[in-house]
Amino acid sequence: MPYTPGETAERLGVSIDTIRYYEKIGLLHGIRRTSAGRRVFSDDDLSRLGLLRCLRDSGMPIARLRRFAELLQLGDDGAEQRTALLEEHDREIDERVERLRLEQKRVREKIAWYRSVSQ
Template sequence: MTIAEVSEKFGLSQDTIRYYERIGLIPRVNRNKSGIRDFTEEDCRWIEFIKCMRSAGLPIEVLIEYVALFQQGDETIEARKELLIEQREQLIKRMEDMKKTLERLDYKIARYEQAVVEKEKTLRRSVD
């Protein structure tokens, strides 16, 4: 699969994919005889994983550490698990914070909706 196809498939720019490869977030992608990147299904699984983790807010540095641990083999399973648990806990905290923000926004919107209704009532009374 070419970088253009991968870019379209995952909704990432080609520059982002190249950057992820350059900093080690995805393993070095094999190239064909012409020197063009030839992405495998395994490469695509890494891109999908990284995209998912980034959209959940995981920092690039954490993902670089995770990939480096993965590449070291099975002796790092516990370290990888701990890293993911820590990131999960941080994500839960962010989600709780976002829920509080959403509730506050809902409250404020409801107040404005109420104010609009009251204003309309006042205008109708003044016209009558």
Template sequence: MDALTPAQVAEATGFSLDTLRYYEKEGLIRPVERTAGGRRRYRRADVDWLDLIKCLRDTGMPIADLKRYARLAQDESTLTERLELLEAHDRTVQAQIDRLRRQQEQLHHKMDWYREQL
């Protein structure tokens, strides 16, 4: 599975073909290799990168931060900056989790009250 078609990558990652093209255009993924006929051919490393992008998007990282991270990832000397960016995002994710847990506790409290009434 060294060379993948856009359709295979879309199926593997859950991204639409339009999203894959958009991410390439915006620099979130490196320019994808092309066949002699001009068709895109993805590598396993591209899919792995897209899986990380999906994780970051699904956890609410803004596109601007994703673009910054993608730019930083092209330079091995930026490990500290990348780590700091991910740590900041992790703090944001943790705050969201904490807020959701508090809200869930409130829901449980209300459901318990209803159960007691029944």
């Protein structure tokens, strides 16, 4: 089922500008266009965009997103490299989560301390 840019943006919870930007910087390839030149997105395009958005939201830098998009273009030939890139990103997420947990612990300790002195 084809989707307009507006429908695509709404389904993914992003702006149309984000979709345009992703296309401009080379994250989206092969987006079909109507005879009037308007972009039309497929379910596969939405899936790819959703994954790219997930990676970006989880802290993947644009340069690495570009590399991932390049590897997507290789199909099965890029699967091993995509897997390695995702594994590296997963490890980085784990490290960030651990740092956040430590910071959260400090915040909770401070909350407890303030509650104890304000009673």
